Amino acid sequence: MFTTHPFDDDKLREECGVFGVWGSAPGAAAMVALGLHALQHRGQEAAGITSWDGKEFHSHRAMGHVAGNFDRPEVIDRLPGMVAAGHVRYSTSGETALRNVQPLYADLSSGGFAIAHNGNISNAIALKSELVKRGSIFQSTSDTEVIIHLVATSNYRTLLDRFVDALKRVEGAYSLICMTPEGMIACRDPLGIRPLVMGKLGDSYIFASETVALDVVGASFIRQIDPGEMVIVSEAGLRSIRPFGDLSPRPCIFEQVYFSRPDSLVDGSSVYSVRKSIGAQLAIENPVEADLVVPVPDSGTPAAIGYAQQSGIPFELGIIRSHYVGRTFIQPGDQVRHLGVKLKHNANKALIDGKRIVLIDDSIVRGTTSLKIVAMLREAGAREIHMRIASPPTKHSCYYGVDTPERAKLLAAQMTVAEMADYIKVDSLSFISVDGLYKAAGVASRNAARPQFCDACFTGEYPTTLTDADDVGPADQLSLIADAVH
Numbered sequence: 001m002f003t004t005h006p007f008d009d010d011k012l013r014e015e016c017g018v019f020g021v022w023g024s025a026p027g028a029a030a031m032v033a034l035g036l037h038a039l040q041h042r043g044q045e046a047a048g049i050t051s052w053d054g055k056e057f058h059s060h061r062a063m064g065h066v067a068g069n070f071d072r073p074e075v076i077d078r079l080p081g082m083v084a085a086g087h088v089r090y091s092t093s094g095e096t097a098l099r100n101v102q103p104l105y106a107d108l109s110s111g112g113f114a115i116a117h118n119g120n121i122s123n124a125i126a127l128k129s130e131l132v133k134r135g136s137i138f139q140s141t142s143d144t145e146v147i148i149h150l151v152a153t154s155n156y157r158t159l160l161d162r163f164v165d166a167l168k169r170v171e172g173a174y175s176l177i178c179m180t181p182e183g184m185i186a187c188r189d190p191l192g193i194r195p196l197v198m199g200k201l202g203d204s205y206i207f208a209s210e211t212v213a214l215d216v217v218g219a220s221f222i223r224q225i226d227p228g229e230m231v232i233v234s235e236a237g238l239r240s241i242r243p244f245g246d247l248s249p250r251p252c253i254f255e256q257v258y259f260s261r262p263d264s265l266v267d268g269s270s271v272y273s274v275r276k277s278i279g280a281q282l283a284i285e286n287p288v289e290a291d292l293v294v295p296v297p298d299s300g301t302p303a304a305i306g307y308a309q310q311s312g313i314p315f316e317l318g319i320i321r322s323h324y325v326g327r328t329f330i331q332p333g334d335q336v337r338h339l340g341v342k343l344k345h346n347a348n349k350a351l352i353d354g355k356r357i358v359l360i361d362d363s364i365v366r367g368t369t370s371l372k373i374v375a376m377l378r379e380a381g382a383r384e385i386h387m388r389i390a391s392p393p394t395k396h397s398c399y400y401g402v403d404t405p406e407r408a409k410l411l412a413a414q415m416t417v418a419e420m421a422d423y424i425k426v427d428s429l430s431f432i433s434v435d436g437l438y439k440a441a442g443v444a445s446r447n448a449a450r451p452q453f454c455d456a457c458f459t460g461e462y463p464t465t466l467t468d469a470d471d472v473g474p475a476d477q478l479s480l481i482a483d484a485v486h
Contacts, residue, residue, distance in 0.1 A: 192227025279306025
């Protein structure tokens with residue numbers, strides 16, 4: 001059973017967000033807490049902050065939101081120092097436990113080592129098995145801990161070389177912020193699947209999963225961390241190394257579609273503008289005669305604006321969202337699940353009654369929420385409902401740090417589009433094409449030169465090897481993801 005809000009389980013969820021500060025006076029932890037607030041959408045089950053005061057590391061990790069855990073002065077006072085890193089986390093159906101909350105910390109022979117990770121190591125199970133046979137003792141079920149053990153057991157002399165050696169052994173996706181007595185390291189996997197940016201505030205360097213976190217603390221955006229780049233900041237200053245060679249970047253396209261906040265920049269593009277362009281392209285590819293364009297709030301709103309502007313059909317808020325529904329207010333029994341969609345979304349009946357509706361959403365995963373929202377609009381008197389989806393059909397699971405169901409529970413993997421339309425009970429259903437999604441993101445087409453993004457959830461073309469997934473059968477893949485993802 002998923003432990004996040006029972007009515008949010010029909011969305012893909014980003015697994016986590018990271019934020020790090022080097023050189024903030026009087027205290028870095030307070031700034032990290034503010035940054036994590038801005039990244040709360042990337043992980044809502046747990047949060048942690050680790051600081052370095054020049055002599056010792058200090059950590060506080062807690063279940064739940066940043067607010068309520070890191071907005072108390074007594075907590076921040078226990079995290080002194082001008083260097084700090086933080087993490088917000090989702091879990092899957094695996095263990096939700098304090099021991100998995102990041103940043104993870106270990107005392108190595110070179111000193112303390114703290115790490116915060118956004119992504120997923122797709123050969124973590126194989127590496128963990130090897131490390132355990134060699135005597136490593138794991139304290140969590142997080143794939144991130146594998147990196148710590150690889151650093152600890154590397155034969156290289158310097159910590160930086162040991163860290164590079166460790167990362168050369170892992171496959172998958174990672175954006176990392178690491179703290180050592182020698183400095184802070186921010187790095188991104190060679191394909192740049194997960195995002196990471198760098199900013200500056202006064203003399204402080206800041207690293208974050210999204211630019212919106214820089215905005216919140218008043219920092220200026222410098223640039224993204226490039227795929228395969230490792231940025232080291234210390235008392236000696238800032239330097240960059242690229243130890244992994246040159247590969248063709250494959251950033252996650254779903255950051256543009258759904259994960260990132262619309263007020264962020266991702267890989268140099270305004271997320272809000274890309275989502276509007278997706279909606280416009282969706283209207284070009286899948287027009288329909290209708291009276292109103294209605295988004296499923298909030299994630300469908302920018303695409304719905306783009307669809308309305310392109311099509312000339314009026315945009316209206318035909319569904320009103322409540323932002324005050326508690327995440328764990330009750331155990332999600334079937335009856336509560338059935339009623340729960342109206343706690344979060346309610347039809348604007350005076351607007352909907354008798355109208356032909358174009359309903360815009362960002363994706364369909366299981367289809368359960370779509371089914372209930374369509375039923376709600378029918379009850380409100382909608383004459384026709386034409387659903388338009390601002391991403392291609394999600395047919396494949398993600399192994400790069402996104403909480404997806406196993407493939408058997410992905411509606412598009414089991415049904416044709418026509419069958420999905422019948423199941424959801426809409427008059428028509430259409431998705432943006434893969435090429436259309438690329439065009440909206442500023443690339444002529446997927447095959448113009450090469451895939452510019454990781455789009456494996458749509459195409460099944462994974463940009464890395466998937467050692468752990470290849471070594472197990474389909475029935476074991478859900479538990480694999482639950483154990484390996486942090």
